[in-house]
Amino acid sequence: MAEAMMPNTQYAKSGDIHIAYQVYGDGAANVVLVPGFISQIETYWENPNWANWLERLGQFAKVALFDKRGTGLSDRGVAVPDMDKRMDDIRAVMDAAGMETAYVLGISEGGSLASVFAAYQPQRCDGLILYGAFARFESWFPTEEALNELFGYAEEHWGSGAALPLFCPDSGEEPSFQEWWGKYERRGASPRDLIEIMKVNSQIDITDILPAIKARTLVLHRTEDALIDIEGGRTLARLIPDSRLVEFAGRDHFAFVGKDRDKILAEIESFVTGSKPKPVFDRVLAAVVFTDIVDSTSQAQALGDEAWHKQLEAHNSVIREQISRFRGNEVKSLGDGFLATFDGPGRAIHCAKAIGEEVSKLEVEVRIGVHTGEVEVTADDVRGIAVNIASRISGLGGGGDIVVSRTVKDLVAGSGLEFEDMGTHRLKGLSDEWQIFRAL
Numbered sequence: 001m002a003e004a005m006m007p008n009t010q011y012a013k014s015g016d017i018h019i020a021y022q023v024y025g026d027g028a029a030n031v032v033l034v035p036g037f038i039s040q041i042e043t044y045w046e047n048p049n050w051a052n053w054l055e056r057l058g059q060f061a062k063v064a065l066f067d068k069r070g071t072g073l074s075d076r077g078v079a080v081p082d083m084d085k086r087m088d089d090i091r092a093v094m095d096a097a098g099m100e101t102a103y104v105l106g107i108s109e110g111g112s113l114a115s116v117f118a119a120y121q122p123q124r125c126d127g128l129i130l131y132g133a134f135a136r137f138e139s140w141f142p143t144e145e146a147l148n149e150l151f152g153y154a155e156e157h158w159g160s161g162a163a164l165p166l167f168c169p170d171s172g173e174e175p176s177f178q179e180w181w182g183k184y185e186r187r188g189a190s191p192r193d194l195i196e197i198m199k200v201n202s203q204i205d206i207t208d209i210l211p212a213i214k215a216r217t218l219v220l221h222r223t224e225d226a227l228i229d230i231e232g233g234r235t236l237a238r239l240i241p242d243s244r245l246v247e248f249a250g251r252d253h254f255a256f257v258g259k260d261r262d263k264i265l266a267e268i269e270s271f272v273t274g275s276k277p278k279p280v281f282d283r284v285l286a287a288v289v290f291t292d293i294v295d296s297t298s299q300a301q302a303l304g305d306e307a308w309h310k311q312l313e314a315h316n317s318v319i320r321e322q323i324s325r326f327r328g329n330e331v332k333s334l335g336d337g338f339l340a341t342f343d344g345p346g347r348a349i350h351c352a353k354a355i356g357e358e359v360s361k362l363e364v365e366v367r368i369g370v371h372t373g374e375v376e377v378t379a380d381d382v383r384g385i386a387v388n389i390a391s392r393i394s395g396l397g398g399g400g401d402i403v404v405s406r407t408v409k410d411l412v413a414g415s416g417l418e419f420e421d422m423g424t425h426r427l428k429g430l431s432d433e434w435q436i437f438r439a440l
Contacts, residue, residue, distance in 0.1 A: 005045070005051070005055070006022075006042060006045040006051075007022035007023060007024040007065075008022065009021070009022055009041065009042060009073060010022070010023075010096065012066075012089075012092040012093050012095070012096035012097075013092060013096075014069070014085070014088050014089045014091075014092035015085070015088065017069050017074070017075045017078060017085075017089070018074060018075045019066055019067070019068075019069060019074045019075075019089050019092055019093055020041060020066060020067045020072060020073035020074045021041070021064055021065060021066035021067075021093045021096065021097065022041050022064070022065045022066075023062065023063070023064050023065075023097045024054075024058050024062075024063055025057065025058030025059070025060075025061050025062045025063040026058065026059065026062070027058065027059065027060040027061035027062055027063075027272075027273075028061075028062075028273075029060070029061045029062070029102075029103060029126070029272045029273060030061065030062050030064070030094075030097075030099040030101065030102035030103065030126070031057065031061040031062070031063045031064070031102060031103045031104075031105055031129075031272065032063075032064045032066075032090060032093065032094060032097075032099065032102045032103070032104050032105065033057075033063060033064065033065050033066075033105045033107065033110075034066075034090065034104060034105065034106040034107065034110035034111070034113050034114045034117075035065075035066070035067065035068065035071075035107060035108075035110050036107050036108035036109045036110050037108065037109045037194075037197060037198065037201060038071045038072070038184075038185070038188030038189045038194065038197070039067050039068065039071055039072050039188055040067060040071070040072040040073060040184060040187035040188045041065045041066065041067055041072060041073060042073065042187075043180075043183060043184050043187050043188075044065070046180060046183070047177075047180050047256075049256045049257055049261075050254075050256045052256070053255065053256035053261060053265065054256075056265055057265065057268070060269050060272060060273055061103070061272055062097075062099070064093050064094065064097040064099060064102070066089070066090075066093045068086060068089060068110075068113075069085070069086070069089055070189070070193060070197065071188055071189050071193070071197070072187065072188055072189075074089075076190075076193065077193075082346040082412050082413070082414050082415030082416075082417075083113065083116050083344060083345075083346065083411055083412070084343075084344030084345070084346035084347050084412075084415075085346070086113050087113070087116065087117050087120060087121065087343070087344060090104070090113070090117050091121070091124070094124065100124070101123075101124050101125065101126045102124070102125070102126060103125075103126045103127045103128070103129060103271075103272050104117055104118055104125055104127075104128055104129070104215075105129040105131070105268070106128070106129070106130050106131070106133055107131050107132060107133070107255065108131070108132050108133060108227070108228060108253070109133075109134075109140070109201055109204070110133070111130040111131065111132070111133020111134065111236070112133065112134065112135070112204050112206050114128060114129075114130065114133075115128065115130065115133075115135075115206055115209070115210065115213060115236070115240075116206055116209060116411070118213050118214075118215045118217075119209045119210075119212050119213045119214075119284075119285040120284075120285055120286070120343045120344060121343065122213075122214045122215060122284055122285075125215045126215070127215050127216045127217065127218070127271060127272070128213065128215040128216070128217040128218070128240075129217070129218045129220070129268055129271060129272075130217065130218070130219045130220065130233070130236055131220045131221070131255050131264070132220070132221055132222065132225055132227070132228045132233070132253055132255065133219070133221075133228065133232065133233065133236060134204075134228050134229075134232030134233070134235070134236070135205065135206050135207045135210060135232065135235045135236055135239065136204065136205050136206075136207060136232070136235070137201060137202050137203065137204045137205065139228055139229045139231060139232030139235070140201075140227065140228055140229075140232070141202070142229070147198065147202060150163075150198060151195055151198070154191040154194045154195050155191060155195075158185055158186075158190075158191040158194065159182050159183075159185045159186040160182050160185075161178035161179060161180070161181040161182025161183075161184075161185065162178070162182075163181075163185075164177060164178050164181040166226065166227065167181075167226065167227050167252070167253045167254060168226070168251075168252040168253060168254055168257055169226050169251050169252065170250065170251050170252050170257075170258065171252055171257045171258070172252075199414075200413060200414030201414075203410065203413030203414060204413065205410045206410075206411070207235070207239060208372070208373075208407045208410070208411075209285055209372065209407075209411070210236065210239035210240050211239055211240070211241060211374070212283075212284070212285035212373070212374040213240045213241065213242075213243075213285075214241075214242070214283070214284070215242070216242050216243075216271075217236075217237075217240045217242060217243035217244070218243070218244055218246070218267065218268070218271045219233050219236050219237040219240070219243055219244065219245045219246070220233070220245075220246050220248070220255075220264055220267060220268075221233030221234075221245070221246075221247055221248070222247070222248045222249065222250045222251065222252070222253070222258070222260070223247045223248065223249060223250075224249070224250060224251045225250075225251065225252075225253050226251045226252070226253055227253035228253065230247065233245060233247075246267050248260040248263060248264060282376060282377055282378075283374055283375070283376050283377070283384075284374070284375060284377060285372065285373070285374055285375075286341040286342065286343070286372070286373075286374075286375050286382070286386065287341065287342040287343070287344060287345040287347070287348035287370060287371075287372045287408070288339070288340075288341055288348075288369075288370070288371050288372070288373065288375065288382070288386050288387055288389075288390040289328070289338075289339070289340045289341070289342065289348050289351065289352060289368060289369070289370050289390065290337065290338075290339055290368065290369040290370075290387070290390040290391045290394045291319060291337040291338045291340075291352075291355060291366050291367075291368045291394070292334075292336060292337040292366060292367050292368075292369075292394050292395070293315065293336040293337060293364060293365070293366055294365045294366065294367055294398065294399040295365075296335075296336035299311075299364075311362065311364065312336070314362050315359055315362060315364050315366075316333060316338075318355065318358045318359055318362065319338050319355055319359070320338075321358075322351050322354045322355045322358060323338070323340050323351060325351070325354070326342065326347050326348075326350060326351035326354070327342070327343070327347065328340045328341065328342045328347070328348070328351055329341045329342070331381060331382050332380070332381065337366070339382070339387065339390075341375065341382060345370065345372045345404075345407075345408045345411045345412050346411075346412045346415045346417070348370050348372075348408075349370055349402065349404065349408070349412065349415075349417055349439055352368040352370055352402045352439070353402065353439065355368065356368065356400055356402065360400065365399030365400055366399070366400070367394050367395070367397035367398060367399065367400070367401045367402075367403065368394055368397070368401070368402045368403070369389075369390040369391060369392070369393040369394025369395070369396075369397070369403050369404075370390060370393075370402065370403070370404045370405070370408050370439075371386055371389040371390040371393060371404070371405040371407065371408060372386070372405070372407050372408050372411060373385060373386025373389065373407070374386060375387060385430070388427075388430065389405060389427060389430065389434065392427035392428055392430070393405060393425075393427065393434065393436050396422065396425060396436060397438070401438055402438065402439040403422065403436055403437070403438055403439075404419065404436065404437050404438075404439055405434060405435075405436060405437075406434070406435040406436070406437070409437050417439060417440075418439075418440040419437035419438060419439055419440060420437060420438040420440055421435070421437055422436045422437055422438050423435070423436070424436075
């Protein structure tokens, strides 16, 4: 494709980070493409096959492409982000592109982020498309030795393009393709950034949230994909309720090469342009925060009614301020605590930490439980097992403790948050055992 056909690169603001993005295409439907582990959107258009594939996507959709923070043309040298911040980046790009809703197309490692976005932001997701994606990192690198080989390549050969045959064994030996891939590596991330990104990616496990995805989902995967094992795609299709799996022949990981590349595009076009049922959002995925004042009854007795009432009002004001600050949703006050929901577990934990710090100034101790799961939304309340779990695990903490489930810990991998293992517990009214952690 000639360079003149490349869309203009623009910048969307996500917090204080600049996200590079492009918008093109004439279709009625919106598609946001979430890239793999590294990307550089302008280099896309320098490969004729990739450019042609993208151009055809734009014939039936308005397409937004972007580089994740820390990669490509987006701000570099930033801390490796957690899923919350990455979801913010998708929203920032959609807002800048004028897309209230869109089909979210996640490619490779980008499929994990796309899935989390679809789960937490159902009102903005017309549908979910996953190509060559996975739920667990082991589908990509099954052993630590395999990951260390990539780290060795990054240290010694990054930017050479020599790794291309590992991605595309059927077409990766072609010299011009390897030359382009080398440039893509160099422009996508530095060796150090690549290693840090992959250390975070190695903790990806989104299996617990997949059943909560409400978006109609199309899972596409090559049966002999050399990079991402086919079982990664099959797991996604098995666990996402309204999903369809389409398998293709071939070993090359990239969708824009191989004899089935046109069939892959045809499946996406049919999915995007076909009729779709109106989504229902009465059950959504949320990070649930349950706060509770420790020994509230004895404190009330010691202070007396009037003093305790003033203390409680100050406590309520602090918590409401922090919930608002971290973009949470106050569901209700519980007398000596609060129930709130957030659209990401990282934000929920940071809010919990801020609450703990602020209420301690009032000489009040709270314990807080955080869990991510599916909740049933009513006019003025949320219900479901996720609420019960957040409540139960908060009760396992002491004054000042933030207790989180294993699900939450896994989802905030790479956020810089640290945890202490509190062991496995049976929770009242629940049959399964739950591993819980104290946020430090």
